[in-house]
Amino acid sequence: MQNSIQVRGARLHNLKNVNVDIPKNKLVVLTGLSGSGKSTLAFDTLYLEGARQYMESLGLVTDGMTRPPVDSIRGLSPSISVSQHLTNRNPRSTVGTVTEVFYLSAGPLCPSGAQAVSGLRERCAPSGAQRRNLD
Numbered sequence: 001m002q003n004s005i006q007v008r009g010a011r012l013h014n015l016k017n018v019n020v021d022i023p024k025n026k027l028v029v030l031t032g033l034s035g036s037g038k039s040t041l042a043f044d045t046l047y048l049e050g051a052r053q054y055m056e057s058l059g060l061v062t063d064g065m066t067r068p069p070v071d072s073i074r075g076l077s078p079s080i081s082v083s084q085h086l087t088n089r090n091p092r093s094t095v096g097t098v099t100e101v102f103y104l105s106a107g108p109l110c111p112s113g114a115q116a117v118s119g120l121r122e123r124c125a126p127s128g129a130q131r132r133n134l135d
Contacts, residue, residue: 002075005046009071013040022046024075043081044068050079 003024010018014037022028030038045068052065053076 005076006072006074007041007045007070010041010045011069012044013037015040015045045070046073046076047079047081049073050076054078
């Protein structure tokens, strides 16, 4: 497993043949002047290619998803994107609850004596308890 995401020859919008190594398992911040290509690198290059590769790995058709104009991207993992626009006015919402990634963890984290309840938006239920859907 690589310790970094390696982008070579990124050339979209204001990115002009950019090469960058982004360390994994670290907090990475992209800074720069307005129009310098921060969002292009993060969303239009890394996120879209990560999403395309993920869908391709599931066997889904990715014909409508174009590859970003780069020479190569290595070490990229499946990715999610959280919009900076407020989608939920609940102040207790987190990245996990807004993206529903939180609900994926319910199965493996069920305590002893509880049974996993099938479905993305359901929780663990104690043995013999009524199943409750969160919708």
